[in-house]
Amino acid sequence: MEDNKKPQGKLKLHTSYAKRRKQHRITDRTRGWGKGVKDRAVFSLSLLYPGFIGVWLVMGLLWLIVTLLPYPVTLSLGRKLGLLIARVMPSRRYVVKRNLDLAFPELSGDEKARLEKEIYENAGMGMLETGMAWFWSDRRVLKHAFIDDEELKRAREMAERNERTLVLTCHFVSLELMARMYALLIKGGVGVYRPSDHPVFEYFQVKGRLKSNVALVDRDDPRSIVKALMQGYPIWYAPDQDYGKKAAVFVPFFGVEKAASITATHDLARVKGVNVQPSWTIREKGGYRLYVSAPLENFPTENVEEDIKRVNQTLEKMIRMAPAQYLWMHRRFKTRPEGEPSRYPEIS
Numbered sequence: 440m441e442d443n444k445k446p447q448g449k450l451k452l453h454t455s456y457a458k459r460r461k462q463h464r465i466t467d468r469t470r471g472w473g474k475g476v477k478d479r480a481v482f483s484l485s486l487l488y489p490g491f492i493g494v495w496l497v498m499g500l501l502w503l504i505v506t507l508l509p510y511p512v513t514l515s516l517g518r519k520l521g522l523l524i525a526r527v528m529p530s531r532r533y534v535v536k537r538n539l540d541l542a543f544p545e546l547s548g549d550e551k552a553r554l555e556k557e558i559y560e561n562a563g564m565g566m567l568e569t570g571m572a573w574f575w576s577d578r579r580v581l582k583h584a585f586i587d588d589e590e591l592k593r594a595r596e597m598a599e600r601n602e603r604t605l606v607l608t609c610h611f612v613s614l615e616l617m618a619r620m621y622a623l624l625i626k627g628g629v630g631v632y633r634p635s636d637h638p639v640f641e642y643f644q645v646k647g648r649l650k651s652n653v654a655l656v657d658r659d660d661p662r663s664i665v666k667a668l669m670q671g672y673p674i675w676y677a678p679d680q681d682y683g684k685k686a687a688v689f690v691p692f693f694g695v696e697k698a699a700s701i702t703a704t705h706d707l708a709r710v711k712g713v714n715v716q717p718s719w720t721i722r723e724k725g726g727y728r729l730y731v732s733a734p735l736e737n738f739p740t741e742n743v744e745e746d747i748k749r750v751n752q753t754l755e756k757m758i759r760m761a762p763a764q765y766l767w768m769h770r771r772f773k774t775r776p777e778g779e780p781s782r783y784p785e786i787s
Contacts, residue, residue, distance in 0.1 A: 464615035467561020477575035480646035542693035565612025572615035573647025601671035622651035628673030699774035
């Protein structure tokens with residue numbers, strides 16, 4: 440789509456999250472820290488309903504690709520898959536273009552075009568990397584994992600002391616592998632996630648994410664998150680997306696001065712003894728480099744906005760290391776202050 444050419448009509452992304460949340464969930468279990476925590480994936484005959492056969496076929500194909508094909512071939516296939524998906528999804532192409540215009544106003548048109556193409560390729564690779572995280576053995580995951588010795592030593596010492604750790608991360612396309620590698624190299628913990636509305640996909644999602652970790656908890660269940668923190672389980676938390684105005688402040692993020700940013704990192708860090716530990720993974724040199732920074736110092740403070748500014752600055756530094764590997768397909772800047780026009784005017 441040229442900059443001066445608008446698509447016919449409004450583009451549509453998906454149904455609202457509120458509607459999707461009404462769908463069936465597989466299982467809600469407790470483990471001593473609160474309700475709504477999933478610590479196992481439960482199979483039932485209802486998952487074999489004929490209408491679900493498409494998802495079973497997709498997951499079976501994903502398993503075949505990531506387990507049978509050599510790693511370089513898998514990534515090459517992922518690049519082609521990402522470019523193909525971009526061609527058939529005009530709404531997502533529009534979102535990526537708008538995000539790049541908003542986040543990187545300093546880049547030229549050619550630079551944005553190159554970055555956009557790399558984003559699609561990385562998104563395709565990220566889909567297959569999700570399969571790697573869910574289906575690879577521990578040995579194969581570790582074969583492709585790299586980490587600095589000092590970072591590993593510091594993180595393991597914190598884990599051995601059972602320090603309360605909020606692992607601050609963001610939505611790189613390799614996020615699933617990041618959580619798996621952290622669990623294998625440092626300590627298994629609890630992932631904050633959004634349950635899927637599709638029972639079969641939810642089954643695979645829970646089963647895959649619990650390969651190396653203790654449990655999953657719905658992002659809308661803060662009490663369970665706090666209880667897990669208090670028991671010394673690392674909590675993977677990615678507050679980089681736009682969750683609306685509720686419990687959010689408008690602070691800078693990339694080129695947007697007033698980006699709605701959730702305050703939960705500040706709130707969770709107020710639990711006594713919690714360390715906010717930035718950690719993320721970038722694909723490089725035939726594998727994945729796991730970064731684990733020292734916990735944020737003097738955090739939190741009494742100033743919520745300044746704390747979330749600092750969180751956004753930390754996330755931005757991560758993303759700028761490999762901007763093409765970040766998930767730019769979501770509308771990160773959709774929520775705006777009262778009275779301001781939509782930042783995505785072509786999206787209905």
